[in-house]
Amino acid sequence: MKRFDCMKVLAARLKDELVILSLGGSVDEWYNAAPHMREASLFQQQLGCVTPQAFGLAAGLPHRRIVSLDTDGGLLFNLGILATLGNEQPKNLLVVVWDNEQYLSIGGPPTHTAFGRVDLAAIARGAGVEDAYLVRTLDEFDAHCKAGLAAQKPYIVVAKVSGTVQPDIRRKHSDGREDKYIFVRHVEATEGITIMGPSEHN
Amino acid sequence: MKKSAVDAVIRGLKKAGVSIVCYLPDSLFKELYPALDADPDIRTIRVTNEGEGAAICGGVFLSGKRAALVMENSGLRASVEPLARMGLGAGIPVVMLMSYRGELGENNWWAIPHGITMEPVLDALRIPYRVVREEEKIERAIADAYSWSYASYYHSAVALGGEVVR
Numbered sequence: 043m044k045r046f047d048c049m050k051v052l053a054a055r056l057k058d059e060l061v062i063l064s065l066g067g068s069v070d071e072w073y074n075a076a077p078h079m080r081e082a083s084l085f086q087q088q089l090g091c092v093t094p095q096a097f098g099l100a101a102g103l104p105h106r107r108i109v110s111l112d113t114d115g116g117l118l119f120n121l122g123i124l125a126t127l128g129n130e131q132p133k134n135l136l137v138v139v140w141d142n143e144q145y146l147s148i149g150g151p152p153t154h155t156a157f158g159r160v161d162l163a164a165i166a167r168g169a170g171v172e173d174a175y176l177v178r179t180l181d182e183f184d185a186h187c188k189a190g191l192a193a194q195k196p197y198i199v200v201a202k203v204s205g206t207v208q209p210d211i212r213r214k215h216s217d218g219r220e221d222k223y224i225f226v227r228h229v230e231a232t233e234g235i236t237i238m239g240p241s242e243h244n
Numbered sequence: 245m246k247k248s249a250v251d252a253v254i255r256g257l258k259k260a261g262v263s264i265v266c267y268l269p270d271s272l273f274k275e276l277y278p279a280l281d282a283d284p285d286i287r288t289i290r291v292t293n294e295g296e297g298a299a300i301c302g303g304v305f306l307s308g309k310r311a312a313l314v315m316e317n318s319g320l321r322a323s324v325e326p327l328a329r330m331g332l333g334a335g336i337p338v339v340m341l342m343s344y345r346g347e348l349g350e351n352n353w354w355a356i357p358h359g360i361t362m363e364p365v366l367d368a369l370r371i372p373y374r375v376v377r378e379e380e381k382i383e384r385a386i387a388d389a390y391s392w393s394y395a396s397y398y399h400s401a402v403a404l405g406g407e408v409v410r
Contacts, residue, residue, distance in 0.1 A: 054403050060285065062272075062303070080384075080385075085335060086329075087329065088275070088299070088326065088329045088330065088333070089325075090295070090296075090325070091299040091302070091326045091329065091330065092297070094296045094298070094299035094300045094302075094303065095299050095302050095303035095306070096303060097303060098264075098266075098299065098300035098301060098302060098303020098304040098305075098306070098307070098311065099302055099303040099304070099306050099307050100303075101264055101289065101300070101303070101304060101307070102264065102303070102304045102306070102307020102308065102309035102311075103307045103308075103410045110405065120293070120295065120296055120299075121294075122291070122292025122293055122296050123292070123296055125292055126289070126290070126292060126296065126300075128293055130289060150333070186290040192302065193303065193384075217333075218333040218334035218335075219334055221334065222306075222335055222336060225306065226306060229306060229307070230308070233308065234343075235308040236308070237306070237307075238397065239306070241395065
């Protein structure tokens with residue numbers, strides 16, 4: 043199963059959601075797989091921060107569906123967030139974990155999921171996120187995305203994907219600061235709120 | 245902490261518009277956490293480490309709500325990685341309120357590293373901070389931290405020490 047194919051399937055289900063996603067090749071893949079979600083996606087380069095940030099966003103916007111696109115390396119960096127989700131039970135958070143069993147962005151050394159023992163979905167269930175599933179086919183992935191986007195409790199889909207990056211895709215040119223401004227302005231416009239307002243005159 | 249100091253912290257947070265607090269409890273603020281939990285205007289989120297709390301606070305910022313990360317100053321060290329990436333890489337601010345363990349007067353050997361490292365770590369991250377040891381200055385310090393962080397879009401911190409926490 044290829045991550046890019048999964049992304050296209052997920053992207054077809056998204057419209058008003060907000061997405062926070064992880065680092066490496068998945069950034070450029072998502073940029074191309076979900077062009078209609080570019081402004082609604084925060085592209086981050088932060089191991090261990092993606093799902094916590096998505097949960098913070100979900101806590102701040104409880105009426106809005108939030109999607110976290112995390113990775114095996116990213117989630118392993120901070121497994122504690124699973125226990126926090128287990129206790130907090132956010133009703134509006136879908137977490138997808140791209141588990142390619144490697145640190146792809148630095149050339150592919152294995153993560154702990156590569157050796158057949160570590161099961162991130164089982165860890166999530168043990169941490170109190172009952173709806174956590176390991177999927178290996180595109181049909182399974184799509185079905186769980188559909189269920190997860192409608193769930194009233196946290197939902198985690200660990201997608202076992204190959205360690206390949208879609209070739210010949212356009213690379214995103216913006217940095218973290220520009221990405222944040224684009225995302226914040228999108229949240230402001232769609233929520234009718236001010237997050238980064240004007241300076242005071244004094 | 246005296247109840248009056250706890251009340252001053254909560255007044256400061258409310259004055260700054262904070263509605264979500266992430267915390268990992270510690271001993272010097274032990275009276276503060278249940279007071280935050282009990283406050284009807286504040287949602288508390290308990291975290292497994294302070295770095296996770298910093299990242300959650302970053303996500304809350306993106307929602308337009310205001311968050312605070314409340315912790316012992318040792319939690320600053322656990323937060324350095326997400327703080328550096330969010331603050332310097334993306335301009336996503338986190339406001340921190342920490343107890344100043346390990347300052348002069350400390351009587352626990354294990355807390356000495358917290359006192360020695362706190363201010364240099366804040367300086368390394370270029371995070372402005374105010375150490376408050378007088379109760380009447382708590383509220384203003386918290387409000388000032390939010391004013392600064394929402395002008396700079398960078399982190400700031402208030403450390404409570406001295407008689408405020410002992």
